[in-house]
Amino acid sequence: MTESGKPILYSYFRSSCSWRVRIALALKGIDYETVPINLIKDGGQQFSKDFQALNPMKQVPALKIDGITIHQSLAIIEYLEETRPTPRLLPQDPKKRASVRMISDLIAGGIQPLQNLSVLKQVGEEFQLTWAQNAIISGFNALEQILQSTAGTYCVGDEVTMADLCLVPQVANAERFKVDCTPYPTISSINKRLLVLEAFQVTHPCRQPDTPTELRA
Amino acid sequence: MTESGKPILYSYFRSSCSWRVRIALALKGIDYETVPINLIKDGGQQFSKDFQALNPMKQVPALKIDGITIHQSLAIIEYLEETRPTPRLLPQDPKKRASVRMISDLIAGGIQPLQNLSVLKQVGEEFQLTWAQNAIISGFNALEQILQSTAGTYCVGDEVTMADLCLVPQVANAERFKVDCTPYPTISSINKRLLVLEAFQVTHPCRQPDTPTELRA
Incomplete structure (x- = not known):
């Protein structure tokens, strides 16, 4: 979270997995800050020591939220669904x-x-x-x-x-x-x-x- | 489901994704029948017309249960968790x-x-x-x-x-x-x-x- 308490999304504009999470955040109206991780530049910023500490899989997206860091896009979306259920992204049945x-x-x-x-x-x-x-x-x-x-x-x-x-x-x-x-x-x-x-x-x-x-x- | 009402698991002994589901079924004490799909024999039985109708991805596992067929091992496990919650395979927190x-x-x-x-x-x-x-x-x-x-x-x-x-x-x-x-x-x-x-x-x-x-x- 930022000092203002906003979740931080580590994202790359073209990453399809990052896009999935961006849509979930948008649909649920969750305000967040983006930290871009350029997967190409400098040989790939996902390989930096700092980012590896955040996600050892060296992949985007990663979401800092509620004091934890989650990676894997579907795990992130399921967490958002469980903690911010409206509007729902999984049917009731x-x-x-x-x-x-x-x-x-x-x-x-x-x-x-x-x-x-x-x-x-x-x-x-x-x-x-x-x-x-x-x-x-x-x-x-x-x-x-x-x-x-x-x-x-x-x-x-x-x-x-x-x-x-x-x-x-x-x-x-x-x-x-x-x-x-x-x-x-x-x-x-x-x-x-x-x-x-x-x-x-x-x-x-x-x-x-x-x-x-x-x-x- | 079989005539006896048991779920049917389409499985291959060595498939790691099938094994995931077999463990879930065992832990939850769900009685089921196995239909083996040999991924090697006859050029791969997952490519047969009958099996493709069941799972167009031509992969095991697939589970027939409660009148539906589910594929993708984690989707199956999440369904079992939601419909047969004991013992739980996801923590409460x-x-x-x-x-x-x-x-x-x-x-x-x-x-x-x-x-x-x-x-x-x-x-x-x-x-x-x-x-x-x-x-x-x-x-x-x-x-x-x-x-x-x-x-x-x-x-x-x-x-x-x-x-x-x-x-x-x-x-x-x-x-x-x-x-x-x-x-x-x-x-x-x-x-x-x-x-x-x-x-x-x-x-x-x-x-x-x-x-x-x-x-x-």
Whole structure:
């Protein structure tokens, strides 16, 4: 927390996992300060001693709140949900909650980790794009099918849930890696409906304190 | 559910994600039937049409329960926790719950996806071992540091939690990939204390209905 008692979010404008948390904070109306961690500059600021002390996984996001530091985006969102329950990001019905967590975990555990910066570095420049595309396409093939039975206006029914907080940043990654999203009409139309919501707009990578001028919108 | 109303777990004896769920079911005393999905035989039974209809991600575990099918191991465990709360696998205190989820997500999202079968296939036989070892070592370096501040008898305090259900199968993977665990005394000693518990014993990969005879113990 800052001296003023505000939570501090360690974030990178383009990190899809950071974006998930920014949306949760925005939806719940939680005022916070951003400390940008540039994952590229100086060989990656996440590798600094200071940041490693904060998150030994050397990843963003990390959130300082209520006297603790939490990392892992879904763990952060679940904590916010339990301590700041309004508006809720998990439905009341346990079966629908299971759908939300299933979709969130599919993206956060089954797609994003395979196409994040540190993994792509290991893959080597020549194969990076195909590798990332394969991970996203394989995940989206499954996700499109799952959403056909869970979706209403959004991923699960008609309320914005944690699953939507994972979907939009992942679609942005797909676009960045030039994945053709036409085979995914359900994913695409939910994404479109979410992107117009204020909480998704103000937290967009093109509007962060650390967004480079040439990428601002 | 079977005709007898029992939940059905689609599982593979060696899958670390399936093992997580088997421990949860055992701890909570939930009687279930196992349908083995052999990830190697016939080019991988997870790719069959029937199984894809059940889980489009083509992964185990999947659990049929209460009229729904859930995949993603942590989503399954959270559902079991919400619908069968005793004994609890998440502490009551929200800050401790955050620690449990942070550790679980670190393993389930930050380590396991990088060393699972389908990714190793893409990496190619020559690099598989080093790739898997790197993923585990990088995750365990962080995990060891985190556990030093959260652990009691087990990963978070003195009660068995979801984090422990992730830890033990991941240490088994580390051993399978010949990772030297001496730099991780906290991980190793928690793992040792957990392995003697009945729920971890009966669900062990060497004691499953689909464990090949030569690997049984």
